Amino acid sequence: MTRFLHLADLHLGKRIGDFPLLDDQRDVLEQALDTVRSEAVDEVLIAGDVYDKQQPTVEAMALFDEFLTKLCAMQIPVSLISGNHDAAGRISYFSHLLGASGVSVPHEFDGHLQAVHPAASGLQIWLMPFLTPSRVRRCYPDEPIETYEDAVKCVLSHSPIDTGKVNLLVAHQFITGGVTCDSEEFAVGGLDNIGAEVFAEFDYVALGHLHQPQRCGRDTVRYAGSPLKYSLSEERQRKTFTIVDVAGKDDITIREVPIRLPHDVRTVRGSFAELQKMDRTEDYVRVLVTDEELQPDARIMLRSNFPRMLKFGVDNSRVRLDLDVTAQEILPQQTPLDLFCDFFAMQNNGAAPSSEQLAIARDIFAEIEEGRN
Numbered sequence: 054m055t056r057f058l059h060l061a062d063l064h065l066g067k068r069i070g071d072f073p074l075l076d077d078q079r080d081v082l083e084q085a086l087d088t089v090r091s092e093a094v095d096e097v098l099i100a101g102d103v104y105d106k107q108q109p110t111v112e113a114m115a116l117f118d119e120f121l122t123k124l125c126a127m128q129i130p131v132s133l134i135s136g137n138h139d140a141a142g143r144i145s146y147f148s149h150l151l152g153a154s155g156v157s158v159p160h161e162f163d164g165h166l167q168a169v170h171p172a173a174s175g176l177q178i179w180l181m182p183f184l185t186p187s188r189v190r191r192c193y194p195d196e197p198i199e200t201y202e203d204a205v206k207c208v209l210s211h212s213p214i215d216t217g218k219v220n221l222l223v224a225h226q227f228i229t230g231g232v233t234c235d236s237e238e239f240a241v242g243g244l245d246n247i248g249a250e251v252f253a254e255f256d257y258v259a260l261g262h263l264h265q266p267q268r269c270g271r272d273t274v275r276y277a278g279s280p281l282k283y284s285l286s287e288e289r290q291r292k293t294f295t296i297v298d299v300a301g302k303d304d305i306t307i308r309e310v311p312i313r314l315p316h317d318v319r320t321v322r323g324s325f326a327e328l329q330k331m332d333r334t335e336d337y338v339r340v341l342v343t344d345e346e347l348q349p350d351a352r353i354m355l356r357s358n359f360p361r362m363l364k365f366g367v368d369n370s371r372v373r374l375d376l377d378v379t380a381q382e383i384l385p386q387q388t389p390l391d392l393f394c395d396f397f398a399m400q401n402n403g404a405a406p407s408s409e410q411l412a413i414a415r416d417i418f419a420e421i422e423e424g425r426n
Contacts, residue, residue, distance in 0.1 A: 054298055054299065054300040055095045055096065055176060055298075055299045056092065056093060056094050056095045056096075056296065056297070056298050056299075057094065057095065057096050057097070057098050057221075057259075057296070057297040057298075057299065058085065058088060058089055058092070058094045058096075058097045058098070058294060058295070058296060058297075059098045059100065059259045059275070059277045059294075059295040059296075059297055060085060060097065060098065060099045060100070060277055060280070060294070060295075061099065061100035061101060061102065061136075061225070061259070061260065061261030061262070061276065061277040061278065061279070062100075062101070062102045062136070062261050062262070062263075062264055062277070062278065062279035062280075063078065063082075063099070063102065063103050063104075063117070063279070063280065064078075064102055064104065064105040064138065064279060064281075064283060065078055065103060065104050065105065065109065065113040065114075065116055065117055066104055066105045066106060066109050066110045066112065066113030067105035067283060069282075069283060069284065069318070069337055069363065070337065070361075070363040070364075072337065072361055072363075074281060074283075075112055075113065075116060076315070077281055077314075077315040077316060078116060078280075078281065079116055080315040081280040081281060081312055081314075081315070082116070082120045082280075084280075084294075084312060084313060085097075085120075085280070085294060086120070086123055086124070086127075088294050088296075088310055089124070089127065089129055090127070092296055092310070094129065094296070095129070095130075096129065096130045096131070096132065096178075097124060097129055097130070097131045097132070098131075098132050098133070098178070098221070098223050098259045099131065099132070099133035099134070099223075099261075100133075100134060100136070100223050100224065100225055100259050100260055100261030100262075100277060101133075101134050101135055101136025101137070101138075101139065101182070101183055101223075101224075101225030101261040101262065102136030102137065102138045102139060102225065102261055102262070103117060103133065103135070103136070103139055103144060104117070104138060104139055104143075105138055106138065107138065107139060107140040107143070108140065108143075109143070121156055124156075125154050125155055125156065128155070129155070130155040130156075130157070131155065131156045131157065132157040132169050132178050132180060132223055133156070133157070133158055133180075133223070134158070134159060134180050134181065134182040134183070134223050134224070134225060134261075135159075135182040135183055135225070136182075136183050136225040136261055136262065137183045137225065137262070139183070141159075141162065141182050141183070142161075144158060144182070145158050145159055145160055145161060145182075148160050157169040157178070157180065158180075159180045159181075159182050162182060162184075162188065162192070163192060164189065164192030164193060164207075164208060164211060165208065165211055165212050166179040166180065166181050166208060166209070166212040166214075166222075167179070167180045168180075175218050175219055176218060176219040176220075176221070176299065177214075177215070177218050177219070177220050177221070178221045178222075178223065179212070179214070179220060179221065179222045179223070179255070180223050181205075181208065181222060181223065181224040181225075182225065183225040183226065183262075184201065184204050184205055184208060184226065185201065185204065186198045186199060186200060186201060186203060186204045186419075188204070189203075189204035189207055189208060190204075193207055193211070200245075200246075201226065201227070201245040201246070201247055202246065202247045202248060202251060205226065205247055205251055206251060209251070209254070214254050214255075216254055219256050219299060219301065219302050220254060220255045220256055221255065221256065221257045221258075221259065221299070222252060222255040222257070222258045222259065223259045224252075224258060224259070224260055224261070225260070225261040225262050226245065226247050226260070226262060227245045227246060227247065227262055227263070228246075228247055228248070228249050228260065228263075228269040228270065228274065228276075229246045229247065229248050229249070229269075230249075230269060230270070231262075231263045231267060231269050231276065232263065232265050232267055248270075249269045249270025249271065249274045250270065252274055255273075255274075256273060256299070256302050256305060257273045257274075257275075257297060257299065257305055258273065258274040258275065259275070259277065259297075260274065260275060260276045260277070261276065261277065262276070263276045263278070264278055264279040264283060264287055264290070265278050265287070265290050266278035266290075266291070266292070266293050266295065266309060272307060273305055273307070275295065275307065277294075277295045278290070278292060278293065278295075279292070280292055280294070280312055281312075281314065282314065282317070282318035282337075284318070285318060285320070285339055285363060285364070287318060288317075288318045288319050288320060291311070292311075292312040292314060293309035293310055293311055293312055294309070294310040294312060295307065295308075295309055295310075296308045296309070296310060316335050316336050316337055316361065317336040317337070318336065318337045318338075318363075319336055319337075319338055319339075320338065320339040320340075320341060321338050321339070321340055321341070321359070322340075322341040322343060322368065323341075323342075323343060324342070324343050324344050325342055325344050325347075325348045325351055325354075325355075328340065328342065328355055328358065328359075329354070329355065329358065331358055332358075333357070333358050333359075333360070334358070334359060334361075335360065335361060336361065337361045337363050338359050338361065338362055338363060339362075339363055339364040339365075339366065340352075340355055340359055340362055340364070340365050340366070341366050341367070341368040342365075342366070342367055342368070342369075343367075343368055343369050344367075344369060345369050345370065345371065347367060351365075352365040389418045389421075390411070390414060390415060390418060393406070393414050393418075394406060394411075397410070
């Protein structure tokens with residue numbers, strides 16, 4: 054049996070509101086190392102979005118270097134891929150040198166999956182970095198690739214997967230039906246949707262991209278989720294480490310180990326007087342005041358109780374208002390195609406764009422989205 058720790062969506066260097074999360078991330082990575090020890094993990098899988106930005110900070114890179122170095126010192130092999138937030142070239146840099154230390158990273162993408170052969174007999178790990186149609190079309194210009202599912206199917210069809218072996222896939226894509234939140238990024242018009250059945254040849258699929266731990270289609274196609282809550286939309290999520298025991302093709306057991314959050318992300322609600330009486334907390338909070346008449350300088354006065362206040366709002370019988378919402382926070386709730394339709398209607402006396410105009414707009418936005426990746 055081989056025991057894996059499945060991680061994803063570390064987003065090292067991320068901030069929540071105005072607050073850097075690097076210390077919280079260092080804490081959960083130490084918890085991951087403790088889990089490797091206590092659970093006698095044989096190998097670690099990291100399914101993309103190592104960093105939050107394609108040009109990560111020096112501090113974020115140093116933290117990941119420290120994490121990998123400690124795993125290598127424990128002689129724990131690591132298989133990792135780039136996600137949509139990562140620059141693939143920065144993740145694969147020094148891949149040959151890293152491989153000698155037990156850290157497997159895909160080399161420059163050539164249109165095929167890259168395989169890792171751990172010591173366990175009859176088991177293969179396949180690495181598939183985040184793929185877009187444009188990235189795959191460069192390798193297969195004659196293939197009819199329009200959607201992300203087309204791209205993934207094309208790559209799988211050109212990869213020599215031996216179904217007689219136990220096959221694990223590490224991937225970073227959006228599987229249709231997955232539960233999402235507003236701290237994730239998706240392609241225009243749902244082009245990035247991929248059916249779970251595409252991965253039928255794999256016995257376990259270690260996914261990254263969605264921040265809530267969950268299965269997709271079957272138990273062995275699974276998102277590990279992010280180790281921290283990265284937005285208020287995640288406040289009800291339960292963060293866990295995913296432990297996968299692989300004893301054979303039909304003998305795979307999955308467990309979740311709870312993560313102790315250094316600081317929670319949550320909403321506190323009450324009258325101004327009630328909120329003032331609450332114990333000081335270092336959690337990241339949204340504060341909702343229920344008074345019918347808002348106390349002057351209430352937000353400033355409550356910061357002594359809630360120094361990591363993310364948002365401040367009013368929720369009473371007359372109004373429900375988030376006073377910290379800005380135009381930048383409102384606009385991402387609509388897709389670019391939605392915004393185009395709204396603008397078109399404004400310019401054309403309320404008329405909606407035709408199906409042909411929508412198709413043109415959808416293609417343009419898709420090209421822009423692919424260009425970002």
